[in-house]
Each structure stands twice: as structure tokens, then as C-alpha cells.
Amino acid sequence: MRIITFAIPCYNSAAYIERCIDSLLPCGNDAEVIIVNDGSTDETGKIADKYAVRYPDIIRVIHQENGGHGEAVNAGLKNASGLYFKVVDSDDWIDGPGMIQVLKTLKTLVSANSAPDMMVCNYVYEKLQEGTRHVINYNNVFPCNKIFFWDEMRKFPPWKYLLMHSLIYKTQLLHKCGLVLPKHTFYVDNIFAYQPLPFVKTIYYLDVDLYHYFIGREDQSVNESVMLKRIDQQLLVTRILIGCHNLPGSISSKKLSSYMLSHLAIMMTICTVFLRISGTKEDNEKEKELWAFLISSDNGLYRHAISRFLRMVANLPGNSGNKITIGLYNIARKVYKFN
Numbered sequence: 001m002r003i004i005t006f007a008i009p010c011y012n013s014a015a016y017i018e019r020c021i022d023s024l025l026p027c028g029n030d031a032e033v034i035i036v037n038d039g040s041t042d043e044t045g046k047i048a049d050k051y052a053v054r055y056p057d058i059i060r061v062i063h064q065e066n067g068g069h070g071e072a073v074n075a076g077l078k079n080a081s082g083l084y085f086k087v088v089d090s091d092d093w094i095d096g097p098g099m100i101q102v103l104k105t106l107k108t109l110v111s112a113n114s115a116p117d118m119m120v121c122n123y124v125y126e127k128l129q130e131g132t133r134h135v136i137n138y139n140n141v142f143p144c145n146k147i148f149f150w151d152e153m154r155k156f157p158p159w160k161y162l163l164m165h166s167l168i169y170k171t172q173l174l175h176k177c178g179l180v181l182p183k184h185t186f187y188v189d190n191i192f193a194y195q196p197l198p199f200v201k202t203i204y205y206l207d208v209d210l211y212h213y214f215i216g217r218e219d220q221s222v223n224e225s226v227m228l229k230r231i232d233q234q235l236l237v238t239r240i241l242i243g244c245h246n247l248p249g250s251i252s253s254k255k256l257s258s259y260m261l262s263h264l265a266i267m268m269t270i271c272t273v274f275l276r277i278s279g280t281k282e283d284n285e286k287e288k289e290l291w292a293f294l295i296s297s298d299n300g301l302y303r304h305a306i307s308r309f310l311r312m313v314a315n316l317p318g319n320s321g322n323k324i325t326i327g328l329y330n331i332a333r334k335v336y337k338f339n
Contacts, residue, residue, distance in 0.1 A: 003030045003106050004084040005171065006094075007076025009069050010035060013090035014043040016214075021051050023093035025058065030103050033059045034076045039066025044090075070181025070188035077174055083110065084119070085171040087164055087192065091214045095124075098208040102168070105206055109147075116147055116202040117173050121210035123165035135209055136160065142205035149202065150253035161263050162197075164189035165211040173199050186230050187237045190267065195244045197260060198251045231274050231283070235290060238267045242297050261304050268294070 006024050010017055017035075024033050033055075035048040048061045062075050073087055084106065088094060102121060109115045122137040141154050177199040181188040227234065241264055251257040268290070275287040295302045 002032045002082040003103055003110070004032075004086060004168065005076070005080035005082030006031060006033045007073060007080065007085065007087050008033065008035045008090050009038055009072030009076065009087065010040065010044050010048070010090035011038045011066065011069075011072075012040045012042045012044060014040075014047055017044060017047055017090045020088060020090050020093050021048075021059070023096065024088065024099075025055065026096045027058075027099055027103060029057060030107070031058065032080075032082055034062060034079055035059065036062045036064065036072040036075045038064060038068070038072040066184075068182075068184040068186075068188075070185055070191075071183045073181050073188070073192065077171070077179070080171050082171060083115065084168050085174055086168045087189075088211070089213075092165070093212045093214075095208070095210055095212065098210040101208050102206060102210060105204070109204065114147055114202075115170070116204040117170050117200040118196075118203050119168040120162065120166050120203060120205045121168070121208050123163070123211035123213055124209050125215055126212050127215050136163075136166070137207060137209075138166070138205055139207050142203070144205055144207050147202050147204055150200075150256040153203075153255055153259075155255075156259055156262065158262070158266075161266070162193050164192045165213050167193055169196055169200075182236065182240070185233045185236055187234055190237050191240055194241050194260065194263065197256060198244070227270075228274055228278060231271070231278065231286075234267075234271055234274065235286060238264075238271050238290065239293055241267055242294055242301065245298050245301055261301070264301070 004027070006027075008017070008020060013020075021033065021035070024031065035051070037045040037048055045061075045063055048059075052059045052061045060079070062079065064071070064075055067074075069089075076087070077085060098121065102119065106115070106119065120138055120142060122135055125134040125136070127133070138160070141156055141160070142148065143152060174196055177196045179192070179195055181191055245251070245260070245264075251260060271290055272287060275283040275290075291302075
């Protein structure tokens with residue numbers, strides 16, 4: 001049995017995909033690597049095929065028509081045979097010693113019949129052009145090196161959230177929660193890090209710096225100018241997150257519910273701020289529609305702090321309202337590390 005499946009969604013990634021693949025090879029036969037070539041027009045597919053020939057027991061390649069990041073993740077998940085599943089974007093990479101520690105821990109837990117539904121590790125923001133790095137860890141939120149439950153976690157600070165980079169899920173759990181990411185949509189990693197959470201019962205936090213997240217490309221989806229152009233996709237993702245609160249067997253843990261509501265508040269903040277930065281009549285209407293959708297989907301969500309905090313301050317007139325809106329935006333910047 002493979003312990004873990006790594007899915008690498010890639011589109012025109014020839015310039016950097018080898019670094020990503022090479023970082024996963026030390027896992028050996030404990031892992032499988034599924035490279036999903038999402039309609040690339042450069043040498044990405046050829047590079048992936050060469051690796052598959054060289055490492056046939058570890059690497060598989062799926063070539064598909066372009067469907068976007070979410071559809072590439074869907075393909076990886078559909079074909080995964082590992083007990084666990086992790087997405088590694090093609091411009092990012094995994095720390096070798098950290099991954100060996102992850103595999104050792106998971107194998108020990110599996111042997112003891114105590115494999116957790118989800119493992120959490122640290123991730124590192126790598127700004128290679130500036131030569132700086134910033135580690136996001138969870139040792140002030142989660143107990144370390146033990147199986148625990150949602151009600152044992154401490155409160156998340158407002159600038160720290162679970163992102164795709166930090167998560168390793170049981171593959172079966174992702175199927176159980178019905179995770180299918182939308183096609184041709186950016187920001188779907190928010191769905192990946194949100195929808196499965198109510199189905200997670202047991203968690204293990206390993207305090208290792210595992211995932212290296214590259215920041216610096218001009219076309220990156222968290223670039224502010226790019227986000228303005230893709231606001232409709234951000235709105236779609238936020239609506240999907242709102243819908244996650246209406247899933248069967250919804251959120252049983254109060255602490256998990258509080259966390260998810262706070263994360264949703266940040267997403268609502270991002271949408272509201274960018275729609276206001278745009279300032280067009282059309283985007284003003286989109287803002288009204290988003291808040292109306294929140295109200296119609298679940299009144300309890302709207303009555304929560306999302307409405308009492310975000311809605312109130314976002315509507316403050318004059319300089320005070322602008323300053324608070326900028327303050328909200330700065331929180332969003334910290335969470336998502338915009339360039």
C-alpha cells in the first residue's frame with residue numbers, strides 16, 4: 001500500500017517542474033506521484049513523460065485538456081491509490097528531510113491502527129527574488145505530535161489559517177465529502193482547505209517545515225492586479241464556501257465552527273474590498289448579490305460576527321469607513337501574502 005499520493009497539477013510549468021518532482025523522489029515506493037498535465041503548450045508534458053519512463057514505479061502522468069487547477073486536482077484525486085493525498089503545485093517543492101519525517105510518522109500511526117483523518121505541517125513562503133522566507137507554523141494552535149480532536153485546538157490568530165499547503169488528507173475522506181473542484185477557476189485551494197473539514201474527526205500536527213510555496217511570478221493568482229481581474233472567480237469560490245455550512249452532518253465542533261466562520265469572514269472581506277476597489281456600478285451590484293446570497297443561504301451565518309463586524313464597518317461612510325476597509329484589507333494581505 002502506498003502511504004501517500006502526491007498530485008502535481010501543471011500548466012506550462014517547464015521552467016520549474018523538475019525542482020518540484022525531484023523534491024518528491026526521496027519518498028521512494030512509499031509514495032506515488034501523479035503529474036497532471038493540464039493542456040500545457042510548452043515542454044511540460046515531455047518533461048513529465050521522461051520522469052515517468054525513468055521512475056515507472058513511482059510516477060504516473062495524466063494528459064488532459066485544459067480545465068484549470070481544480071480540474072487537475074480532481075484528476076489526481078480520482079486516480080490516487082495512496083492512503084493519503086497531498087497537492088503540490090508545480091512551482092513549489094517539498095522539503096526532503098521533512099517529508100521523510102512525515103512518512104515515518106504516518107507509517108507508525110497506520111501500524112498502530114490510529115491513522116488520523118488529516119495531518120497538518122508547516123509551510124514556508126519563499127520569495128526567491130528578494131531572498132526572504134517566512135514560516136507559517138501551528139504550534140500556538142495545535143498540540144504537537146499526538147492525535148487530537150477539533151475541540152482541543154486553541155483559537156487561530158486572524159492572520160493564520162489552514163491552507164492547502166499545510167494539509168495532508170486521507171484520500172477516502174476527500175471522496176466521502178464529495179470534493180470536486182470547479183473547472184477554469186482560480187482560488188480553488190480555499191475549497192480544498194475548507195469543505196473536507198467537517199468530515200475530519202482526528203488530526204495530527206507535525207511541527208516540520210514541509211511545503212515551500214514560491215512567491216514572485218507576475219501572473220500569480222494572489223497578485224493584487226490579477227485578483228482584480230479574477231474577482232468573479234473569487235466570488236464563485238466564496239459562494240461555494242458558504243454552501244459548505246449546509247452540508248449533511250454539518251459542523252459538530254463549536255471550535256471548528258468558529259474557525260470556519262472566521263475563515264469565511266476573511267473571504268467575504270477579500271471580495272468586498274476588491275469589489276470596492278474596482279468601484280464600478282456592476283461590481284457594486286455584485287457586492288449586494290454576494291451579501292444577499294449569504295443571507296438566503298443560512299441566516300445563522302449572516303447573524304454571526306460576519307454581519308456584526310464586516311457588514312457594519314464596510315458600510316461606514318467617509319474617512320473612518322475607508323480606514324477600516326483598508327484595515328480589513330491589510331488583514332487579508334497577511335493571510336494570503338499578496339505580493
